[in-house]
Amino acid sequence: MTTPVKSHIALRRNISSFLYRRSTVYLLLLLLPPLLWFGIVYLGSLLALLVQSGYTFDDFSMTVLPVFTWKNYQNLLLAANFDIVLRTFAMATAVSLFCACLGFPIAYYMVRYAGGWQRGFFYIAVLLPMWASYIVKVYSWTVILAKGGIAYWFINQAGLGHALESLLALPFIGGNTLSTSHLGRLLVFSYVWLPFMILPIQSSIERINPNLLTASADLGARPGQTFRTILLPLAMPGVVAGSIFTFCLTFGDYIIPTLVGPSGFFIGTMVYTQQGAIGNMPMAAAFTVVPIVVIGLYLTFAKRMGAFDAL
């Protein structure tokens, strides 16, 4: 004779012991919601983008026709468009390199030297700029870098005004003023994405056994040798991860190229224009595929070079 309460308990026990025995069912139940999200919303939208990039845009009627064509990708190779790709690629590479050079020493210091409150301070200091609105930060940089702005004042005070002038006169880097130069754009990009470089490097350095660096010195390696042969290769997964962030973010951004630096489209601004003003969604999609392909190639190259051997 069982009461309803007891049978209720028995049922629950049956279910839990069933799940215990069939651990794959249990795992599937746990993972189903995030898997659905990832599969449908995440990958699904990416797939939709890829499909769209193959659609036909009718210039005459300004409408999108679901007819497959390679034309959008062929258009990417037109001189005007390929220029945009190259310009964005060069900037993304420069930003990633600059961020890696700035971020690595900071990340190393955070892991190996900062302890207690110092470490907390560094975490907050690295993340703090991300708490402020992105637009506000970029706008304030335009003010900082403008002629007569704080940057100019400091540089002139340091007596480096002429050096800056000759730096800005250089091709590819320069421009009329800091705020309209490629250099200024690089500074703003690097400022905005630096945390995305520091944090992955920091976590990869954290996983390196400090005794490895000691052992390297013990075996006769000078600090530079230890850096090149032990520290950098072991931290490489973090550098690659960080550079993927800085790379992709630079590739996709359309606000900084609009507000800082010389005129000329970036992929981000081009996508914005194509899909907003013109309504050419397929061409915008084709532009968006560029970073995906570039990152894919970059990862393959990094793997070939042994960047992930330490994982």
Add this chain to the structure above:
Amino acid sequence: MRAVQSLDPGLHRHHGRPLNVEMVVAVELNTVSRFYGEVRALDHISATIGEGEFFSMLGPSGSGKTTCLRLIAGFEQPTTGSILIHGKDATGVPPYERDVNTVFQDYALFPHMTNLENIEYGLKVKGVAKTERKQRAQEALAMVALPDLGKRKPWQLSGGQRQRIALARALVNRPRVLLLDEPLGALDLKLREQMQVELKALQRKLGITFIYVTHDQGEALSMSDRVAVFNAGRLEQIDTPQNLYMRPSTVFVANFVGTSNVVEGRPALDISGQPHSFSIRPEHISFVQGPPTPETIHISGRLVDIQYYGAHSRYEVEIAGSLLFSVQLASESSAQDILPRVGDEVMIGWSRRAMVHLGDL
């Protein structure tokens, strides 16, 4: 080259040298201290380690032995005092300029390199030509009996194999002094005993000075020419294993090295009739009957526990309700006619000559 008189009988044990030979100094510590803020990790340590000597630094964790090793390796600098390596002042000399190599407790093998690349590393950074360094690395692999594992990565090896690779990586540089920081600590007992024998044989073959840090007193006693016992940042005693065991100079050493019955204070006076603390080894005590002779001490107590260890057994005897004496007898002891049982009133006794005096009361 500096040389000192060796008054050390332990040295002639392995090297077949007579006593009082001229000993070439490999490492000399002159009143070395290392403070971390208020913490005195190492407090005025002086020691002289001879060339070709197997020198152990023994002590519990936090006693300063590893700090001492790190100072010799150059990973840290002494707060005060100086360290001489082969007669040259090593103060301020970075580790990569010292003719000293280290085997780390966690092996510290480079995970992104193969075992052979690990072994080659020290030669590579010093600019040794490729063919020579390949050959020497292969020789080093053969020396540690792992000639075929060069192409694998360290994580593909067992703990004992990794330990050998770490040893080969250090020895391939032909250092004059090899530092070993608890190198066998992570291995299981059987493997540890086997490696002890191999390490000792290797050291004798190569004639390199070994400075060996361990917290395992058995390991230190069985392998070393001399042992330095550390306690709380200070040196308690530097001596041969035999002297350390038979003639400990402090209460700490008597307790830490092997098992001792250490008696201090008033009970020491009551038992021996002399105003010294003393220690007596369990194997020097036996069950006795009748009155003592002038050379022996007899006291009575109650047997409270017997522990069986296979080859020997240990008897815990309570004296006067407070002191506990350990007595160790061979399990198949025929000398003992009738062995007592737990709870029995017993009489234990030992020779006065077996006692070690540990300072006045």
